[in-house]
Each structure stands twice: as C-alpha cells, then as structure tokens.
Amino acid sequence: MIELSSVAKAFGKNHVLRGINLTIPRGESMVVIGGSGTGKSVLLKSILGLVTPDSGRITLDGADVREANRDAFLARFGMLFQGGALFDSLKVWENVAFRLMRGATKLSKDQARAIAIEKLRRVGLKPETADMFPGELSGGMQKRVGLARAIAAEPEIIFFDEPTTGLDPIMSGVINALIREIVTEMGATAMTITHDMSSVRAIADRVAMLHDGLIRWTGPVSDMDQSDDPYLQQFIHGRADGPIESVR
Amino acid sequence: MNLIVWPEKALASLGRATFTALAAIGRIAIYAGLTLSHMLRPPFYRREFFTALMSVGWLSLPVVGLTAIFTGGALALQIYAGGQRFSAEAVVPQIVAIGMVRELGPVLVGLMIAARVTSSIAAEIATMKVTEQIDALTTLSTNPMKYLTVPRVLAGFLTVPLLVGVGDIIGIMGGFLVSTEQLGFNRASYIKNTVDFLQTPDVVSSLIKGAVFGFIATLIGCYYGMNSGRGAQGVGGATKNAVATASILILAANFVLTSVMFGS
Numbered sequence: 001m002i003e004l005s006s007v008a009k010a011f012g013k014n015h016v017l018r019g020i021n022l023t024i025p026r027g028e029s030m031v032v033i034g035g036s037g038t039g040k041s042v043l044l045k046s047i048l049g050l051v052t053p054d055s056g057r058i059t060l061d062g063a064d065v066r067e068a069n070r071d072a073f074l075a076r077f078g079m080l081f082q083g084g085a086l087f088d089s090l091k092v093w094e095n096v097a098f099r100l101m102r103g104a105t106k107l108s109k110d111q112a113r114a115i116a117i118e119k120l121r122r123v124g125l126k127p128e129t130a131d132m133f134p135g136e137l138s139g140g141m142q143k144r145v146g147l148a149r150a151i152a153a154e155p156e157i158i159f160f161d162e163p164t165t166g167l168d169p170i171m172s173g174v175i176n177a178l179i180r181e182i183v184t185e186m187g188a189t190a191m192t193i194t195h196d197m198s199s200v201r202a203i204a205d206r207v208a209m210l211h212d213g214l215i216r217w218t219g220p221v222s223d224m225d226q227s228d229d230p231y232l233q234q235f236i237h238g239r240a241d242g243p244i245e246s247v248r
Numbered sequence: 249m250n251l252i253v254w255p256e257k258a259l260a261s262l263g264r265a266t267f268t269a270l271a272a273i274g275r276i277a278i279y280a281g282l283t284l285s286h287m288l289r290p291p292f293y294r295r296e297f298f299t300a301l302m303s304v305g306w307l308s309l310p311v312v313g314l315t316a317i318f319t320g321g322a323l324a325l326q327i328y329a330g331g332q333r334f335s336a337e338a339v340v341p342q343i344v345a346i347g348m349v350r351e352l353g354p355v356l357v358g359l360m361i362a363a364r365v366t367s368s369i370a371a372e373i374a375t376m377k378v379t380e381q382i383d384a385l386t387t388l389s390t391n392p393m394k395y396l397t398v399p400r401v402l403a404g405f406l407t408v409p410l411l412v413g414v415g416d417i418i419g420i421m422g423g424f425l426v427s428t429e430q431l432g433f434n435r436a437s438y439i440k441n442t443v444d445f446l447q448t449p450d451v452v453s454s455l456i457k458g459a460v461f462g463f464i465a466t467l468i469g470c471y472y473g474m475n476s477g478r479g480a481q482g483v484g485g486a487t488k489n490a491v492a493t494a495s496i497l498i499l500a501a502n503f504v505l506t507s508v509m510f511g512s
Contacts, residue, residue, distance in 0.1 A: 045383070048386075048387055049386075050383050050386060050387070070389075071389050074386070074387060074388075074389045075389055077387060078387075079384070079387045081380045081383070081384055082380070083379055083380060085379060085380040085381050085383065085384035086381075086384075087376075087381055087384070088381075098388050098390075099388045099389060102291070102388075102389070102390060103291075103389055149388075
C-alpha cells in the first residue's frame with residue numbers, strides 16, 4: 001500500500017502540490033485525473049523519488065520511501081513513461097531486458113532476450129520487433145515496448161504516465177485493454193495518471209481527481225458519475241463552463 | 249539622477265554575473281567530485297565505456313589528424329618567414345617540434361574534442377533528459393551518473409592523451425612535408441634536428457595536458473547535458489554552453505599547466 005500524507009512541492013513561486021493525502025491500496029488500480037499542469041506527473045515522480053517533495057511523507061507498506069534502500073525500492077516498480085522514454089541507442093529487446101541484464105539478479109544475455117521476446121509477445125508485438133531500434137517503430141508500438149519494459153521484471157507496482165497520449169482512439173483502446181489485463185493478471189498495484197476519460201473507465205478501480213494542488217475527489221470508479229462534485233463533473237464531461245477556469 | 253543610478257545598476261549586474269559564474273564553477277566542481285567518486289565504486293558499465301572509447305578516441309582521429317597536419321604546415325611556413333628576418337630560418341624543425349608538442353598539439357586537439365565530443369555528449373544527454381530517458385534509467389535501478397557520465401569521462405581522460413600524441417606526430421609531419429617539399433630542407437637532417445631537440449618532459453607535458461583536457465571536455469558535456477532545460481531550446485542551450493565552457497576551461501587549464509610545468 002502506498003500512502004501520501006500532506007505532500008507538498010513548489011517550483012519557485014509555483015506551488016504544484018499543496019498537501020496531497022492519498023492512499024493506493026495493494027492490488028488496486030488507482031487513476032489520478034486532472035487537467036494539464038495540475039501536478040499529476042510531479043505527484044507520480046515524488047513517489048519514485050525522481051522529485052523530492054518539500055514536505056509531507058510518502059510510505060510504501062508503512063516504510064518511509066526516503067529511508068528505503070534505493071535499489072530494493074525501485075526494483076518493486078515498473079513504469080511506462082508518457083513518451084515511451086526508450087533508449088534510442090539500444091535495440092528493442094535490450095530496452096525491454098534492460099533491468100534483467102543488470103543489478104543483483106543479472107541474467108545471461110540469452111535468458112534476458114528470451115524473456116524480452118516473451119514480454120513483447122504479451123503486448124502484441126512480433127519477435128521480429130526485438131532487433132529493431134525504437135526510432136523504427138510507430139508511436140503505438142513504442143508505447144507497447146515501454147509497457148513490455150515496465151512489466152519485464154514482474155514488478156509489484158506499475159506506474160503509467162499518460163499511457164494513451166498521442167495515440168489514435170483504436171490504439172488507445174488496445175493499450176487500455178492491455179494495461180487492464182496485465183495489471184489483473186499480475187495482481188499488481190497500479191497508478192495511472194491521465195486526462196483521457198476512456199482510460200479512466202477502462203483501467204481504474206479507484207479514481208482521484210487532482211486540482212489546484214489538492215486531491216479534490218477520490219472514490220471507486222463506479223461512484224464517479226454519481227458524484228455531485230462540480231469540479232469532477234466538469235472534468236469528466238469536458239465542459240468549458242464550470243468552476244475549473246479554462247483559458248480561451 | 250540617472251547618472252547616479254546607472255553605475256549602481258551596472259555594478260549590481262556585474263555582481264550578479266560574478267555570483268552566477270562562481271555558483272556554476274562550484275556546481276561543476278561538485279559534479280567533478282561526484283564523477284571521480286563514482287569511478288571508484290561498482291557497478292562499472294564496460295559496454296558503455298568501450299562505446300565511449302570508440303566515439304571519443306577512434307572517431308575523432310580524422311578531425312585531429314587534419315587539424316594537426318594543416319597547423320604543422322602553416323607553422324613551418326610562419327617560422328621560416330619570421331626566422332628569415334634575422335637569418336634564423338634553420339630553426340624551423342626545432343620550433344615546429346616544440347610548438348606542436350608543448351602547445352599547439354594539446355590545445356588544438358583539446359579544442360577539436362570540445363567541438364566534436366563535448367557538443368555531441370551534451371546534445372545526446374540533454375535529449376535523453378528531455379525525453380525522460382534519464383528518469384527511465386533511474387526507475388530501472390541504474391544510476392545515470394555511473395551509466396552515462398563515468399564511461400564518457402574515463403574514455404576522455406584515457407584517449408585524449410593518445411589523440412594528442414597522434415596529433416603531435418601528424419603536426420610535426422605537416423611541418424616536415426612543407427619544409428622538405430617547399431622550403432628546401434634536407435629530410436634526414438630535419439628528422440635528426442626534431443628528434444635531438446625534443447626532450448622527454450616536452451612529450452610528457454603534452455600527454456598530461458591531453459588527459460586534463462579530455463577530462464574537462466567530457467565532464468562539461470555530461471554536466472550541461474544532465475542540467476539541460478526543457479525542449480529543443482534546452483538541448484540547444486546545453487550544447488552551446490557546454491562547448492563555450494569547455495573551450496574556455498581548456499584554454500585556462502592550458503595556461504595553468506604551462507605555468508606549473510614550464511613557468512620556472
């Protein structure tokens with residue numbers, strides 16, 4: 001279980017997170033929604049230690065993440081980045097097997113390649129893709145490779161940063177379905193940040209809405225449509241008018 | 249009134265610029281310290297190190313060779329023309345040798361490495377940062393400092409002295425070709441004069457300068473890449489600042505090393 005208590009982060013005068021309180025129960029899929037620039041990525045990166053919060057506490061299974069052994073802590077996570085963040089200089093299979101070929105549980109090249117090909121197959125890519133470079137792939141294929149890399153070491157917790165951004169609706173549906181299947185199959189705890197409502201409905205067990213640096217609403221995805229929170233309703237229905245200011 | 253305010257503003261700007269420069273020097277020094285400490289602690293990434301050896305060393309040979317041969321040739325012509333004024337044109341082999349080995353070889357190779365390698369490292373790492381590849385490395389339990397900086401800096405430190413050695417030889421060769429083919433020097437006596445005149449400290453100083461310049465060029469490329477701003481503008485800025493800073497630091501280090509090794 002991941003718990004955030006009063007987590008705050010500012011960049012200069014821009015207070016991005018103003019005291020986030022959020023619990024992500026073990027084995028559940030939490031989706032954090034919110035407009036662009038509301039601090040969703042900062043929230044996710046704060047948990048991973050890529051951004052250091054100014055105040056507040058983040059715990060994983062009760063232990064403060066700042067005090068954890070960094071390698072052991074990160075070994076529990078997999079992450080799909082918004083743009084894929086694949087290493088251009090490495091082949092697809094080397095990207096997928098990156099963690100497997102390094103660190104304490106280092107596998108041989110052949111073993112790592114075999115697992116990478118199996119994971120590529122799991123996300124719907126043919127084994128021939130393994131020897132291509134990321135630059136030779138389409139956006140949707142890069143997302144799938146990123147997903148294969150995120151699950152390669154079978155992590156307990158998987159983070160998805162805007163998994164469908166830049167994809168057409170059909171490819172978005174494919175990626176959403178894959179994420180849901182994989183998270184269920186692995187029994188992993190998942191945290192996704194997105195502003196794509198089709199992703200929310202496909203992936204989420206629970207939803208949290210981030211607005212103005214605070215968690216505005218949180219609850220099961222089934223309660224989302226019945227909520228009378230005007231911010232949430234404006235967001236999920238994509239209305240221009242409402243309490244959330246929009247720049248025209 | 250304006251006459252009183254203007255010097256204050258100018259001084260304030262000067263003060264801010266000085267503090268900014270000092271802060272940058274401090275950050276680079278800390279980064280250098282961290283790099284050295286990571287060089288001594290595992291894990292070591294051999295594949296990245298060998299890739300960096302090829303990129304910094306082997307692939308820089310053409311540009312280093314061409315720069316050195318033309319500079320050596322031009323140097324011979326200048327020394328001959330200048331020497332003629334006081335009937336000292338016979339010193340061309342000795343001055344070309346000492347000029348190339350002690351000064352021009354290391355400095356030109358250092359500047360060529362700053363242009364070719366520092367820019368490439370800064371742009372590559374900055375692009376990795378902008379596209380979240382550095383964050384991805386961290387989440388994959390890989391320290392970006394160990395994976396990206398250490399192999400490149402170590403490769404620079406080890407290969408640039410070799411490039412300087414090659415550059416020195418090719419530069420002397422350029423002077424030899426011009427002197428023997430155009431200025432009428434005897435081949436055998438040119439080589440004898442060059443070899444007799446050069447001393448071990450000249451060559452050692454050249455290689456030491458190469459090692460220091462290689463360290464500076466690669467470290468600065470990594471530093472600016474890792475601290476790049478966002479987007480294409482951030483990558484461009486990182487590359488530009490890296491090349492400018494590396495070039496200035498190489499020239500400053502050259503002055504300091506020359507003072508220490510030959511000042512007395």
